[in-house]
Amino acid sequence: MKKLFIIVAIVFISTTAFAQFGITGGATLASVKIEDQTSSLNKSTDSKLGFTAGVFTSFPLSTNFIFRPGLNYTQKGGKVNETEGTLTSESKITLNYIELPLDFIYKAAGGFFVGAGPALAYGLSGKTKYSITGGVLPGQNTSGEEKINFGSDANNDDLKRFEFSGNLLAGYQLSNGIFLSVNYNLGFSDLSNDNEVSFKNRYFGIRIGYLLGGNTTE
Secondary structure (H helix, E strand, C coil): CCCHHHHHHHHHHCCCHHHHEEEEEEEEEEEEEEECCCCEEEEEEEEEEEEEEEEEEECCCCCCCCEEEEEEEEEEEEEEEEECCCCEEEEEEEEEEEEEEEEEECCCCCCCCEEEEEEEEEEEEEEEEEEEEEECCCCEEEEEEECCCCCCCCCCCEEEEEEEEEEEEEECCCHHHHHHEEEEEECCCCCCCCEEEEEEEEEEEEEEEEEECCCCCC
């Protein structure tokens, strides 16, 4: 996975001179899917807002088809709530990634477009903010923040660094190159270093972007 990520990044950087170049920015609504075989706690997950920004290149494959690889900074994560008796634990997980979407896009009539493709991601950093309430004993009610370590060491690292996912997107582009798009990214990789716990990312994204030079591929 690491070699593939590096190869794709090199290809993206080295080919920008031969295609149109663009920028994007927007928000993510991210959540996590956690399956824990070792815990009997009542657990639920919720979404959290995040930020994304990046660049992309656009390669016309035909009149209506485009290959659009990108390089994004993307925040993922989610909220996790656990209850045990009177105790309630609320955690907000923030995960920061460099993401390489490899989207194949179909340009429909009138500026609309749809697309899909795989995506690779590299974990940069992460943190969990937590609070525990409902305790009746001294010290049970507490809050704090913990760093999330990326790596493959089951004893010292929390999550695996590399992620493989699938991406679906749709949007509308003006003739001057400005566009609005939405996407759904579903993580396929189990990022947990614990064999009895599964951890996967997913998020909705909304972006506004600009294709430099306008929509010259039409």
